[in-house]
Every structure is written in structure tokens, then in C-alpha cells.
Amino acid sequence: IEFEKKQLEEGGHSKSLLSKLSDPATKLTAEEVISNFTTYFFAGVDTTAVGLSWSICYAALDRSLQRKLAEEADAAGVTAWIRARLLGSKQQDLPFSDVGIATLLSNSSKNPLKLARGVFLEALRLHPPASQLGADVGADGAELMGYRFEPGTLMFQMLRNQMCSERNNVKEPASFSPERWCEDSPDKID
Structure with missing residues (x-):
């Protein structure tokens, strides 16, 4: 933090998360910057x-889902890419034509792995790594819905109930349905 501050004071420029958090305009203490940075990491x-672990568990229990995921991976060139990497092919020999590895790892609408993305998001919806978020109120305190919270007050937000509730337009909220995240699904979640 001190190195970043010194560099900025000397006219340097940085776009890092650390520099944004340590910018004097944010009014965060060094302790708050470290806490935020650690939390993000x-x-x-x-x-x-957590998402990958639960995704693998759900896929392991459903042979039909396994077949669909394999077909999707084959169509996107992922299976060939893995095979090529295991056999030691050079980067230029990898089988992607119009879709690159960055797109396959992204949340882009161009990502052809829509079902795989749905499996991951549905696993996170049903089994969030943090069922609640907790944070200390910052040095200036906070106001929420007319209530004043003093600095250092510990606040929690419950997440699981929000993600698994029919009130929030989730049909059959207790069921595992990765298709609900796919664009062509009538039950799509945004």
C-alpha cells in the first residue's frame, strides 16, 4: 500500500485494484484497504x-447431463484442445477456429459453453460459498433505509434465501436446473 501511495504521490499512474482502494478520495484507512483486498482475493x-466442486457433483450424478456437456465441449473444440495440450501440441496447432480460449473462459454471450456455464451458475445458486455476507461499517458510518449504523457495526446480508425463493421468480427453486441460465430457456434467470 505504501509503495503504491508513494508512486502515485510522485506522479505515477496505476489502474490496479490496490491503487483504487488506496486512493485518498476513497477515504479508506490502510486497515480497510487490506481488509477489502484480502476479501476480493x-x-x-x-x-x-465451491462452484466447480458442486458442478462436478451434479454432473457426476446425471449421465444425460454428462453427455450434453461432452457434446457441447466437442462442438466448441474444447475436447480437441485438451487432447492437443496433453499430447504437447504447440499453441498455433490448437483447434480453435473462431472461438479463443479467453472467450471459453469468459462470461461473454459469444461463449459456446452455455450449458457448462449454466451448471456452474446453478451450482452456485444452490450452494453459495458464502450463504451470508458480513462486513464492518466503515469509518464514516452508514445509513440504510432510514437506520443509522455506527462505524465498526457488523452487518450481515443473507444470500441463500434470496437465491432459492419463488418470490424472486425462480421456478422450482430447490431443483437443479442449469438450463434456467441458458438464453433460450423460458425460465431464464438474468
């Missing part, structure tokens, strides 16, 4: 691990 790792 570990939240990303944990979300990915």
Missing part, C-alpha cells in the same frame, strides 16, 4: 472452488 478463489 479469497472470495474469488473460494467461489471458484
Whole structure:
């Protein structure tokens, strides 16, 4: 943090998350910057691990889903790409034509792995890595819906009930249905 601050004070420029958090205009203390940065880092790792673990569990229990995922991966060139990587092919020999690896790993609408994305998102909906979010109110305090919260107050937001409720337009909220995340689904979740 101190290195980033010194670099910015000397006229340097940075677009890093750390520089944004440590910008004096954000009015965050060094402790708050470290807390936010740590949260961002570990939240990303944990979300990915939980999402992949539950995705694999659901796929392992459903042979039809396994076939659909395999067909989708074959059509996108992923199976050939993995095979080529295992056999030691060079980057230019990889079988992607119009879709690159960055697109396959993205949340882009151009990503052809729509069902795989749906499996991951549905697993996260049913088994969120954090069923609640907790945070301390910052140094200036906060106001929410007319209530004042003093600095240091610990606040929680419950997530699971919001993601698994028919009130929020989720049909059959307790069922695993990755198709609900696909664009052509009548039950699509935005």
C-alpha cells in the first residue's frame, strides 16, 4: 500500500485494484484497504472452488447431463484442445477456429459453453460459498433505509434465501436446473 501511495504521490499512474482502494478520495484507512483486498482475493478463489466442486457433483450424478456437456465441449473444440495440450501440441496447432480460449473462459454471450456455464451458475445458486455476507461499517458510518449504523457495526446480508425463493421468480427453486441460465430457456434467470 505504501509503495503504491508513494508512486502515485510522485506522479505515477496505476489502474490496479490496490491503487483504487488506496486512493485518498476513497477515504479508506490502510486497515480497510487490506481488509477489502484480502476479501476480493479469497472470495474469488473460494467461489471458484465451491462452484466447480458442486458442478462436478451434479454432473457426476446425471449421465444425460454428462453427455450434453461432452457434446457441447466437442462442438466448441474444447475436447480437441485438451487432447492437443496433453499430447504437447504447440499453441498455433490448437483447434480453435473462431472461438479463443479467453472467450471459453469468459462470461461473454459469444461463449459456446452455455450449458457448462449454466451448471456452474446453478451450482452456485444452490450452494453459495458464502450463504451470508458480513462486513464492518466503515469509518464514516452508514445509513440504510432510514437506520443509522455506527462505524465498526457488523452487518450481515443473507444470500441463500434470496437465491432459492419463488418470490424472486425462480421456478422450482430447490431443483437443479442449469438450463434456467441458458438464453433460450423460458425460465431464464438474468
